[in-house]
Amino acid sequence: MHSVLQRANSILAYALSVLACLTFACFVSTVFLDYVTDANINTVKVVVKNVPDYSASREKNDLGFLTFDLQTDLTHLFNWNVKQLFLYLTAEYETSNNELNQVSKGNGCALGQDHIESANKNITLTLSWNIIPNAGLLPNIFASGSHSFQFPVEYTTSRM
Amino acid sequence: MDLVSLFDDVKRMNKRQFLYQLLSFGMIVSSALMIWKGLMVVTGSESPIVVVLSGSMEPAFHRGDLLFLTNYPEEPVRVGEIVVFKVEGRDIPIVHQKNGTIKFLTKGDNNSVDDRGLYAPGQLWLTKRDVVGRARGFLPYVGMVTILMNEYPKFKYAVLACLGFYVLIHRE
Known part of the structure; x- marks a missing residue:
């Protein structure tokens, strides 16, 4: 009555539809969750150097170096539909040419290049993360809490 | 039969x-x-569903995962967003806005250097024209x-x- 091919076909079809339903349930179970949390950011040492930056060009550019403290608890963000978090720190500042400049770094220190006019302006550091799910939406979350600081006007020439 | x-x-x-x-x-x-x-x-994207073809985004996206893209012109590109440009890339470590057009640089999570080697010769930045879309949804393995x-x-x-x-x- 039923050949092997027919049985295999129906088993495959059934398994696929069950998997699809489970994946959808996994997506729906976490789609309305709020992933925002607090973050404390503080800068420890802020210097500006005028050095060649070979990642963009051979010309000398202003490079801001900063050391920062970051304190936040992200453990409660993890659930069964969070595979990983991609964290990044963003430095945001205004210049006369540009209303919004954003520089970011996955980890370590943030580095940006712009003219010295940015030196006196306020620079805001914010922490944000991408949530990489097992299946579902890919939201971009900004932590509540940011830190503003200013770069010094004078260059630092000595080694840090 | x-x-x-x-x-x-x-x-x-x-x-x-x-x-x-x-x-x-x-x-x-x-x-x-x-x-x-x-x-x-x-x-608004020229290819709304893409298959991840390389391991440059591991461990977030593996080969064969499916990404759903949107590309609405009124939404500005911001730091940290996962963009898909002509090849296939990842987030934007640097976003610059200059003369009204946004310039940015991309880098794959699993790559040690940024994507400038993948851009057209002499191209240092991506602009909005190069973007196919931004990843909004994720589905594993289906693209295998x-x-x-x-x-x-x-x-x-x-x-x-x-x-x-x-x-x-x-x-x-």
Whole structure:
């Protein structure tokens, strides 16, 4: 009555539809969750150097170096539909040419290049993360809490 | 199931029924095309669903994962967003806005250097024109079929031929 091919076909079809339903349930179970949390950011040492930056060009550019403290608890963000978090720190500042400049770094220190006019302006550091799910939406979350600081006007020439 | 019984359906068809089969085959092809083009209109992206082809985004995205993209012109590109440009890339470590046009640089999570080597020769920044879309949704493993088909073209043609043959031969 039923050949092997027919049985295999129906088993495959059934398994696929069950998997699809489970994946959808996994997506729906976490789609309305709020992933925002607090973050404390503080800068420890802020210097500006005028050095060649070979990642963009051979010309000398202003490079801001900063050391920062970051304190936040992200453990409660993890659930069964969070595979990983991609964290990044963003430095945001205004210049006369540009209303919004954003520089970011996955980890370590943030580095940006712009003219010295940015030196006196306020620079805001914010922490944000991408949530990489097992299946579902890919939201971009900004932590509540940011830190503003200013770069010094004078260059630092000595080694840090 | 031998070959003769396979063609039984065809033998019992008259001309009108055979034409109907052809029409339903055309319906399947055109509705697939309509869904794809409809998604393009809704998402604003020239390719709303892409398959991750490289491991440059591991461990977030592996080969064969599916990404759903949107590309609305009114939404500005911001730092940290996962953009897909002409090749396939990842987030934007640097976003610069200059003279009204946004310039940015991308880097793959799993790569140690940024993507400048992948851009056109002499191109240092991406602009909005290069962006195919921004990743909004994620579905694992489904794109594996596409990767298999691209790596073994003969397998692709065999599957397509079988499916087309099946639709033409079988009566609804």
